[in-house]
Amino acid sequence: MLKMWKMPVLLLIASLFMVLSTAHAGKLDEIKARGALVAGVKDSQPPFGYVDENSRQIVGFEPDLCAALAKKLGVKLELKPITSSTRIPMLEQGAIDLIAGTLTHQIAREEKIDFSITYFPAVQKLLVKADSGINSVADLAGKKVGSAKGSTSEQNIKNAQPDCTVVSFETYPEAFLAMKQGKVVAVTTDAPILLGIRNSDDNPDDWIIVGEDIAAEPYGIGVPENDSKFRDFVNITLMEMWRSGEYQALYDQWFGEQTKFHIPLNWTMELWP
């Protein structure tokens, strides 16, 4: 009988020990000690983050931003793929040091994680078939709209058009494939993502981006809650990149006129004196 008591007691002691050992120093020290910055990026979202055909590595605008952060710290960069539904739990449990994955800075998300300043200001729009006759959110009443699980777009469209049915997919390209097959009539998310999807298609002219600005979607880098040193580092590095022109060069590389995803750079980063 005594033996049966031992197991739970041992387990309890073990778990107590493990909880205590989770208390750690700041993220900056942790990253330097490890010698690598582990960044959570998208792997299915051209041009923000996707797997390159030739090198078979994850590349994109956001991986390049992370590379600049890692370079500033003097550590290696390790990219970890995330999706809209896994990114916040992964950051909370420490599997990644930051999220650079089309993450909208939202007040509701401040409860769990912190954010850097905005590094990409997006607005939510609709992508529809060119001849669908859908021009605004009002036209979506009674129709099916595709989006991605755990995204802000999914919540916003439900608020903007309560009469539509939102069908959520794991990634936006999958939502687009569903639209191609007629399962949904529109895909809604941030305009640059929609543009990326549209321009990756064989016949981009078959699709148009329409509608009013459903919501503002300012992208910020997600950082762990209550670690202001690390957040300062990310903010200051982003501003330095803007001031030195490094940001603009990166932007031009992924969103410039020569690319498939051209979006003019017509905003200014929040720059602290």
Add this chain to the structure above:
Amino acid sequence: MDTFTTWFFGLFTNWPVVWKNFDYLLIGAYPQGPLGGLAMSIVMAVIGIFGAFWIGLAVGLMRLSRKKWLSWPALVYIEIIRGTPLLMVIFWFYFFAPILLGQAVPETHSAIAAFTVFTSAYVAEIVRAGVLAIPKGQTEAARSSGLSHTQTMMYIILPQALRNMIPSFVNQFVSLTKDTSLAMIINVNELTLSARHIYTRTMKAPMEIFLTIAVLYFIICWVLTAFSRKLERNMSRYQARNNAH
């Protein structure tokens, strides 16, 4: 027939997409980056099968024990796992392991641990059924010739029982091999997720890509069953009964 063939293959016109990305389907970003694709699926399946066999064997024998402190934990483990979907076990390991260990655990490790723990419970039940199916006379004869309980199990019962279990094992292991695709939910870059990486970038050829990975899954499962048939033939020499012919 000819019109059908033409029509059927007319549906699949984007084979160059598959061909150009075939190396990614096979090995992912390796060697410049992490292993992925089919190789990752096979690695997970092989480690999972190896772990599940030994843990399952131990748990199955514990379950058969007359000692309550051995059989009870085994029973509880088997019942809990059998009443839980694999997808949930994967999530559970993924989100709970870091809390328990106090540090981040690579998702591949979480997935392999989940596969091992999940499959072990089923292997344990196969072991139990296999041992119980051996006629009692075998045990009685062994014990009366002076072998201990452990010796009886090791030298008399298990060699016969394990051979009978092979078909059930193979069933379980083939199913584990295919279930490795569930690891994509926690971002393990196995074959199915590699396929998604390709069609989300190219935005075309989902049918061709999925047909290709279906064939790849079929090939590895077929190799597994072929191997087991060979193993079954080799082990038949240990069979004590029903070999009259």
